[in-house]
Amino acid sequence: MHTRVTLHRDFVISEIDDRLYGAFLEHMGRAIYNGIYEPGHPEADNDGFRRDVLGLVKELAPPIVRYPGGNFVSAYNWEDGIGPREERPVRLDLAWHSRESNQVGIHEFADWCERAGIDMMLAVNLGSRGIDAARNFLEYVNHPEGSAWSDLRIRNGRRAPWNVKLWCLGNEMDGPWQVGHKNAAEYGHLANETGKALKAYDGSLELVACGSSNPDMASYPEWEATVLDHCYETVDYISLHMYFTNYADDLGSYLALNEKLDRYIGSIAGVIDYIKAKKRSTKDVHICFDEWNVWYHSTERDKRILQGNDWPFAPAILEDAYNVEDALLIGCVLNTFIRRSDRVRIACIAQLVNVIAPIMTESGGSAWRQTIFYPLYFASRFGRGKALRLAVDSPTYQAGELGDVAYLDVSAVHDEAQGSIALFIVNRHPDEALDLDVDLGGFTACRLEEHQTLDYPDMKAANTAERPDHVRPTTGRGLSVDGTALEGRVAPLSYHMVRLSVAD
Numbered sequence: 001m002h003t004r005v006t007l008h009r010d011f012v013i014s015e016i017d018d019r020l021y022g023a024f025l026e027h028m029g030r031a032i033y034n035g036i037y038e039p040g041h042p043e044a045d046n047d048g049f050r051r052d053v054l055g056l057v058k059e060l061a062p063p064i065v066r067y068p069g070g071n072f073v074s075a076y077n078w079e080d081g082i083g084p085r086e087e088r089p090v091r092l093d094l095a096w097h098s099r100e101s102n103q104v105g106i107h108e109f110a111d112w113c114e115r116a117g118i119d120m121m122l123a124v125n126l127g128s129r130g131i132d133a134a135r136n137f138l139e140y141v142n143h144p145e146g147s148a149w150s151d152l153r154i155r156n157g158r159r160a161p162w163n164v165k166l167w168c169l170g171n172e173m174d175g176p177w178q179v180g181h182k183n184a185a186e187y188g189h190l191a192n193e194t195g196k197a198l199k200a201y202d203g204s205l206e207l208v209a210c211g212s213s214n215p216d217m218a219s220y221p222e223w224e225a226t227v228l229d230h231c232y233e234t235v236d237y238i239s240l241h242m243y244f245t246n247y248a249d250d251l252g253s254y255l256a257l258n259e260k261l262d263r264y265i266g267s268i269a270g271v272i273d274y275i276k277a278k279k280r281s282t283k284d285v286h287i288c289f290d291e292w293n294v295w296y297h298s299t300e301r302d303k304r305i306l307q308g309n310d311w312p313f314a315p316a317i318l319e320d321a322y323n324v325e326d327a328l329l330i331g332c333v334l335n336t337f338i339r340r341s342d343r344v345r346i347a348c349i350a351q352l353v354n355v356i357a358p359i360m361t362e363s364g365g366s367a368w369r370q371t372i373f374y375p376l377y378f379a380s381r382f383g384r385g386k387a388l389r390l391a392v393d394s395p396t397y398q399a400g401e402l403g404d405v406a407y408l409d410v411s412a413v414h415d416e417a418q419g420s421i422a423l424f425i426v427n428r429h430p431d432e433a434l435d436l437d438v439d440l441g442g443f444t445a446c447r448l449e450e451h452q453t454l455d456y457p458d459m460k461a462a463n464t465a466e467r468p469d470h471v472r473p474t475t476g477r478g479l480s481v482d483g484t485a486l487e488g489r490v491a492p493l494s495y496h497m498v499r500l501s502v503a504d
Helices: 051-060 071-075 106-116 131-142 148-155 184-201 222-231 257-278 299-306 324-339 373-382
Strands: 002-008 012-015 022-024 064-067 091-093 098-100 119-124 166-169 206-210 237-244 286-294 344-350 359-361 367-369 386-388 391-393 396-398 404-406 408-415 420-427 434-441 444-454 479-482 485-490 494-503
Touching (some): 002 408, 022 286, 051 359, 051 373, 131 148, 184 222, 206 222, 222 237, 237 257, 324 373, 324 408, 373 420, 373 494, 420 434, 444 485, 479 494
Parallel strands (some): 119 166, 206 237, 237 286
Antiparallel strands (some): 002 391, 012 386, 091 098, 420 494, 434 485, 479 485
16 A cells, blocks of 8 residues: 655754644642652652653653642642641542642642753633732742742742743633633633733743644634634633543544544644634744643543542543553644644643543553553654645545544654654544555655654553563554655554655
């Protein structure tokens, strides 16, 4: 089965914002407690953070991490997480039906981010709270000294401000499940007024307004139009969220879900353009896809905790065990973000550790990479540079309501500084290899430097504490460079990262 891809060095979609490979950590389940933070663990440092987990996070190298929520933020008092730990209150978290000890707050999380080399993306509570709490939080975090909140930060042990530039104005405010849920006009007005207050302090801040929680919401896409009509000139991004499921166990339709994602992005890009035109604005608003991942494996199991009568501390919820087919889909999703990098500037996989995450841990035990770790790792490491516009000729198949979908899913990134091209390839075909012919137009002296593949026969295979490397990349075979063409075969149901050195 033959496929042909044509690229050219001059056909550029966009310079990719490195923050496309961001992540998310929420006070939820074992993401923070018994995830990144576990005092008493053999790998814990003097501040209680697990060095083994930190090492895996550094492998992924997310430029930013969104914090502290998520649904959690909509009833969160940020002041609970500052000051002496022994004096911090224990609260009931309404979002995830658990107890929050507040032993990790802004100081501890910021310290962890500094260890990891990650910038913070902070969210403010616009559910149960509003403008005052948001501006006070900003002052505490960013003001050098000489004000009530900045001086309190200094007394709490941190003299230098953290100077966080990226702020989320609430979370999923379109969702009836959200504490403080609002309609679009209510939220749009509040987001605008909160954003104005924050930018009155620092006009260089980047602000993210809440878009739709998913494209199946009844209010989508009118929500985005109404919200942006209120706050277009104040905010810089509109957020989108999407989670992927395979309850029907239909692999072909599942691996095509990034096509639904692509249409979601295209629709909201159209809404943004409409509001920009309506307001005669010269400003561009981009998309921040700050929650995305596969989420369905643990749903039934979690109901016992989320609908129970007790309030456990750091319960094991949303701990999806990811398999090979999930890794293939994640590769396709990342390809979509690369191909849409002119509109999607920021994206955060939800989440980073334990909770629907690429990294898993045992309390008191080991940490390991899930299957989805690998396509994220390759994209984060080699998907920085210029996204190239590709012409793809591939056979297709019928994927339910999504219609005809190509068997070949591919993206390409040119890193001028490194003199390289990275191609990220997924063959969705269940049975047949694809004969691949890639025309590398505009590039010379092309040489194959690296080929890594996830090519595992059992689509349901997963990594566990007992078998942490059961599914892992191997050195790929069957591809070669002949002049300015990459040629060869890619196996059925496989993922590939191919890196070429090139001369400009």
